[in-house]
Amino acid sequence: MIDSVYYITRSQGMELVSKYHYSKVMPRITKRYVGGFEGKKLVAVMTLGWGVRPLHTIQKLFPSLTTKDYLEIGKMCVADEMPKNSVSHFTSKVIALIKKDMPQVKILFSWADGIMGKAGYVYQASNFFYGGYIWTNAFLDKDNVRIHRRTLQGINSTKKNTKGSIAFDVITKQGYRMLFGKQFRYVFPLCDKREWKKLLKESEFKWTRGDYPKNKDIEFFIKDKDGKRKLDSIEMNTTIHTKENKMLKNQIKLF
Numbered sequence: 133m134i135d136s137v138y139y140i141t142r143s144q145g146m147e148l149v150s151k152y153h154y155s156k157v158m159p160r161i162t163k164r165y166v167g168g169f170e171g172k173k174l175v176a177v178m179t180l181g182w183g184v185r186p187l188h189t190i191q192k193l194f195p196s197l198t199t200k201d202y203l204e205i206g207k208m209c210v211a212d213e214m215p216k217n218s219v220s221h222f223t224s225k226v227i228a229l230i231k232k233d234m235p236q237v238k239i240l241f242s243w244a245d246g247i248m249g250k251a252g253y254v255y256q257a258s259n260f261f262y263g264g265y266i267w268t269n270a271f272l273d274k275d276n277v278r279i280h281r282r283t284l285q286g287i288n289s290t291k292k293n294t295k296g297s298i299a300f301d302v303i304t305k306q307g308y309r310m311l312f313g314k315q316f317r318y319v320f321p322l323c324d325k326r327e328w329k330k331l332l333k334e335s336e337f338k339w340t341r342g343d344y345p346k347n348k349d350i351e352f353f354i355k356d357k358d359g360k361r362k363l364d365s366i367e368m369n370t371t372i373h374t375k376e377n378k379m380l381k382n383q384i385k386l387f
Contacts, residue, residue, distance in 0.1 A: 247313025
């Protein structure tokens with residue numbers, strides 16, 4: 133069981149992420165790396181910071197807030213050998229740490245990658261509020277290897293004829309396909325109840341506890357030279373290895 137949490141170095145956090153997290157692409161803006169320890173052993177990590185458009189992100193959710201008022205969970209993972217409830221236990225300890233050290237932070241925000249077969253069960257177990265979803269996309273090569281959009285932009289920036297473009301007509305000529313799926317949004321209010329009620333009124337989204345998405349709500353579409361069509365499942369050649377994803381039926385099958 134995780135018995136303590138401390139701030140750790142970037143190299144410590146990266147080591148655990150590279151070993152246990154399904155995505156190795158790190159957020160652009162990471163302010164803190166928080167480690168979870170079992171005794172003296174580092175067994176969990178959470179990165180806190182912002183995504184690509186910090187101000188736009190928070191003001192889309194709560195118009196009166198700015199970047200100083202929130203943190204976004206970038207990466208979170210726990211060693212495979214830890215008990216099943218370790219992630220939610222770790223999350224609760226990190227929330228307590230944020231409240232203690234950063235009382236100005238009012239909102240903890242995160243996305244759950246439905247496009248990677250994740251409905252956000254860890255956030256549901258940690259009593260986050262759910263606020264709906266958006267559609268997002270990823271790129272697959274001919275071997276069904278997932279390529280992050282930033283990675284593909286980088287690849288194409290070195291080519292004279294593409295200049296960093298990931299436009300559909302460009303990537304299809306290169307043999308890539310576009311995979312569409314959902315991202316589910318979650319927040320945990322760190323402010324008092326009175327301020328949270330005020331934020332609920334100004335938000336365009338309906339924030340609920342209990343009416344959470346499940347595996348059945350995960351959907352996939354593929355778009356290639358033959359058009360766009362819905363898929364019952366997609367085999368993605370990746371480094372992901374989680375018990376949750378191995379259990380999904382008629383959804384995303386990872387190996």
